[in-house]
Amino acid sequence: MSLSAWKSGGKNFFTTIIRDITKNKQIEKALRESEEKYRTLFEADPDYTILVGLDGVLLDVNPAAERMIGRSKEELIGKHFLKLDIFPKDDLKLLKENFSKLKEHGDTNTYEMRIIDKNGLIRWIQNASTIIKKGNMGYVLEIGSDITERKYAEEEIKSSLKDKEVLLKEIHHRVKNNLQIISSLLDLQSTYVKDDSTAVNVLRESQNRVLSMALIHEMLYQSKDISSIDFSDYIRNLIYSLFTSYGVKTNIKPMISVEETFLNIETSIPLSLLISELVSNSLKYAFPQRKNGEISISLHSQNNHYKLIISDNGVGLPPEIDFKNVKSSLGLRLVNSLVNQLDGTIELDRNHPGTKFIINFKELKYEKRV
Ligand SMILES: Nc1ncnc2c1ncn2[C@@H]1O[C@H](COP(=O)(O)OP(=O)(O)OP(=O)(O)O)[C@@H](O)[C@H]1O
Ligand SMILES: [Mg+2]
Incomplete structure (x- = not known):
């Protein structure tokens, strides 16, 4: 309501203007309530919340931030965040860069950082910085929580x-x-x-x-x-050591074609013994009188399925030998039992001049022993 007095023709007049401001009052109340609600949320939030100006100066902090930094609101507000003496010296450059990047790209940036608490101990913080722009005003909202225990x-x-x-x-x-x-x-x-x-x-x-x-x-x-070895490397080493052990000079050539294959120890041990048996046999029997020859080893895989081929171009396995039922020697019996141990299959290619064994297997799963 407004009242004004005026004169006209020697007479006094009063004008009263009455305006209904119920609506305005209601808006004011709603605004106050909303401000109170957000203020309460801000104060009660267990995560720290800090409002920083685009110049890096702190504008507001909630009690969680005061607790974490170990300083009161009065000590914090109005200070530049890099001058708070709470960051390890080594981290200052990165923090400064993060802040500039955020202003440039106007986005949210989440990172882990360290602060030194009031007892001088390092605490780890998971921090999210968000830039808020309103007209030509801007703020950076820093929200974070203490992840020291987890770290x-x-x-x-x-x-x-x-x-x-x-x-x-x-x-x-x-x-x-x-x-x-x-x-x-x-x-x-x-x-x-x-x-x-x-x-x-x-x-x-x-x-x-x-x-x-x-x-x-x-x-x-x-x-x-x-937990695993590159079996292709292993094969090269094993072949070298077998050739040395049998004193092979240059007349027999190893032909190795193996792709990089990582295998666990459960699979590697039986497989290594198997290769050692078959290659030893080729070295011992395939080339009598030191004839020239080749011993090939290939290992390839498809969808976790491995194919190992060991062959030589020597005299071939004597036809009377049934390699799955050898009684008089240990080597080929061991080969069969190792193939079983690998849950695989073995075939002898009789059409191949010399000896050619084809072994199919999968990697064995690690078995818990306790
Ligand atoms: N690559 C090969 N070329 C020709 N003959 C072979 C070949 N591999 C095996 N043989 C023949 O098969 C036989 C059986 O082989 P096996 O490995 O079981 O026994 P071994 O090598 O004589 O003895 P060990 O028990 O020490 O292995 C050999 O004695 C040999 O006559
Ligand atoms: Mg043998």
Whole structure:
């Protein structure tokens, strides 16, 4: 309501204007209530919320932010965020960059950062910065929570995993050393039976079997991922060691065609013994009188299905030998039982000049032992 007095012709007049402002009052009340509601939410939020001007100066902070930083609202408001002395010196450059990037791209930016709390301890924060622009005004809203406990738990898990990996590598190393000792013992024993060529051969075969397993353990502790080895690398090493053991010079050539294949230890051990048996046989029997020849090893996979082919272009398996039912020697019997262990199949290609074995298998699943 407004009242005004005026004169006209020596007479006094009053004008009263009455306006109904009920609507205005209602809007004011709604605004006040809404402001109170958001203020309460802001104050009660367990996550910290900080409002920063585009110049980097703090405009408002909620109690969670005061608690986390360990300073009162009065100490914080009006200060530039980089001058708060709460960030580790090494992080300042990155924080500054993040803030400029946010202003440039006008987006939300989520990252993990560190602050030094009032006791001088590092705390990890998961922070989300959002830019809010209204006309020519702008703010940055920083919302975040303390993830220090989670960070420390993560570090602990990582370091315990690392410890276990080191331990496993150590075990593989020891297993390899022990197998090498057994191989040296067999080598020593063969000097006592040097007049008996069968005994020397038996000991050399056993030595190669032990060494082919030792090589797996050696590669496991050298490999980046302790649970598997690149079997193509393994095959190259094994072939080299077998050719050396049988004193092969240049008349027999190894032909290796293997693609990079990562296999776990359950599969690698039987597979390595199997390759060692078949390649040893080719080296021993395929090329009598040191004729020239080739021994091929190929390993390829499709949809987790592996095909291993071991062949030579030598004299071929004697026709009377039924390789699935050999009684008098150990090698081919071992091959059959290793194929079973791999849940695979083995065939002999009789049309191939020389000997050609085709083995199909899948990677064995790791079986829990406890
Ligand atoms: N690649 C091959 N070429 C020609 N003959 C082979 C080949 N592989 C195996 N043989 C023949 O098959 C026989 C059986 O092989 P097997 O591996 O079972 O026994 P081994 O090599 O004589 O003895 P070990 O038990 O030490 O392996 C061999 O004695 C050999 O006569
Ligand atoms: Mg053999």
